[in-house]
Amino acid sequence: MIYFDNASTTQLTEPVLEAVYKALREDYANPSSLHSEGFRTEKLMNRARRQIAAALKVNADEIYFTSGGTEANNTAVLGAARAARRRGMHLITDEIEHPSVTDSFKQLEEEGFEVTYLKTDEMGYISPEALKEAVREDTVLVSLMHVNNEVGTVRDIAALCAAVKAANPSCLFHTDCVQSFGKHPIPVCADAVTVSGHKIHAPKGVGALYIKKGSNIKSLHFGGGQEKGFRPGTENTASIIGFGLAAELAAKDMAVNRDRVKAVKDTLLRALDGLDGVYVNGDRENGSPYILNLSFEGIKGEVLLHALENEGIYIATGSACSSRIKKKKKIVDLLIDGRGENNIRLSFSELNTPEEAERTADVIKKTVPVLRRFRPR
Ligand SMILES: Cc1ncc(COP(=O)(O)O)c(C=O)c1O
Known part of the structure; x- marks a missing residue:
């Protein structure tokens, strides 16, 4: 996992x-x-x-x-x-x-x-x-x-x-x-x-x-x-x-852990760089290394979440506490309207490794074109 x-x-x-x-x-x-x-x-x-x-x-x-x-x-x-x-x-x-x-x-x-x-x-x-x-x-x-x-x-x-x-x-x-x-x-x-x-x-x-x-x-x-x-x-x-x-x-261990986590996030970002229609929500340069929020054009966050889950990768589409509050506008939509529906959140700890980031990026790169091809019109 x-x-x-x-x-x-x-x-x-x-x-x-x-x-x-x-x-x-x-x-x-x-x-x-x-x-x-x-x-x-x-x-x-x-x-x-x-x-x-x-x-x-x-x-x-x-x-x-x-x-x-x-x-x-x-x-x-x-x-x-x-x-x-x-x-x-x-x-x-x-x-x-x-x-x-x-x-x-x-x-x-x-x-x-x-x-x-x-x-x-x-x-x-x-x-x-x-x-x-x-x-x-x-x-x-x-x-x-x-x-x-x-x-x-x-x-x-x-x-x-x-x-x-x-x-x-x-x-x-x-x-x-x-x-x-x-x-x-x-x-x-x-x-x-x-x-x-x-x-x-x-x-x-x-x-x-x-x-x-x-x-x-x-x-x-x-x-x-x-x-x-x-x-x-x-x-x-x-x-x-x-x-x-x-x-x-x-x-x-704050400094050591942050370096470790940053290596995981940077690996993932670098590996996804060539993929079209991917946006980083928040501050790409100075955001916390512990959190990466991405929107994928044309794919619902929840669909991607379950596709990754099928490969043993566990992520979120937003905060767990908000996942049961359907009527509220999503935080990501408050920042940039339209990004909320397509967003996923990956959040790391020092127990994660760059190899896990690479594997996740591979799965995303394989899955995203398929989901885009079969998206409902
Ligand atoms: C920013 C922030 N504040 C408060 C909370 C609530 O903390 P707890 O789960 O300990 O009640 C959370 C939990 O996700 C959080 O992310």
């Missing part, structure tokens, strides 16, 4: 698998229990907190564990806006965010907030100047993602954050770093950052929200005192322990 769907989720690496297994087998006590076994689990969980904080270059007491990126995004957007509603009711985001961000803003519109959805350029960038102009005195929250999950555009988060703060220093800046954490350096500038475990070889169902000390985000949950009462509920300790290790390993 060739697995090129790593932006949807990744395989656990051996060390992470072992750490999770050990935690499930041996370190299963409740971290809130008062006995020594509970204390041991708590210590392991707090080590994971430190590992994630170190990867983000922030303090461990600014990390709150969640059930994943979706919950962290929901919490950041809803919690920040609701906490600030007396100061202002204006919010800013853009059109190509993950649904866990976009739909949180839609909810806030129903609660009376006014939302500006910034337009991006054809690659998914937002200009800091346009952002600065959009920020008002009553703007209380801006949320813009770092690496786009569908086309891999890498935004200059430091410049965007600086633009917001220049226009309104008390406006909270949140960024969804689910696709960049452990893969791209994340500048320490935002007030809140979302990360998720399963994109970096940790289990699914665990994530974290960084909240800069002093930032006001209202909790969405009620119950016990876990996570300083901000995110109550017995912690998913084994997955948290795995997430901590995965974050440490990803941070340590």
Whole structure:
């Protein structure tokens, strides 16, 4: 099998698998229990907190564990806006965010907030100047993602954050770093950052929200005192322990992994160069090496996906989370109208090889002319 769907989720690496297994087998006590076994689990969980904080270059007491990126995004957007509603009711985001961000803003519109959805350029960038102009005195929250999950555009988060703060220093800046954490350096500038475990070889169902000390985000949950009462509920300790290790390993090997992944993406692009009617969506030159989004003239993305699947190659036509939301306009169509229907997303990890890229390119080059010949008129 060739697995090129790593932006949807990744395989656990051996060390992470072992750490999770050990935690499930041996370190299963409740971290809130008062006995020594509970204390041991708590210590392991707090080590994971430190590992994630170190990867983000922030303090461990600014990390709150969640059930994943979706919950962290929901919490950041809803919690920040609701906490600030007396100061202002204006919010800013853009059109190509993950649904866990976009739909949180839609909810806030129903609660009376006014939302500006910034337009991006054809690659998914937002200009800091346009952002600065959009920020008002009553703007209380801006949320813009770092690496786009569908086309891999890498935004200059430091410049965007600086633009917001220049226009309104008390406006909270949140960024969804689910696709960049452990893969791209994340500048320490935002007030809140979302990360998720399963994109970096940790289990699914665990994530974290960084909240800069002093930032006001209202909790969405009620119950016990876990996570300083901000995110109550017995912690998913084994997955948290795995997430901590995965974050440490990803941070340590970031440069090496990126080179490896880049070799895979470059091989694929080079091998497809002669093929007619193929377009790269996003930024071909400076996009994330982890994501390659292509449109093939005259072929539906889904048809190509299944043709590749028949050859043991697993890819996507967009984000897994959006695949069940049929009525929304596809992100790729928001960038360039008409490209969405014909697009596929290949996403890589350091476990992939250039040989896999070559084999995939061969299959694409063999399959595309056949599919074009037999396409329904
Ligand atoms: C950019 C982005 N944000 C948020 C999420 C949601 O993360 P999770 O699957 O951990 O809920 C994803 C998942 O694909 C993502 O790609």
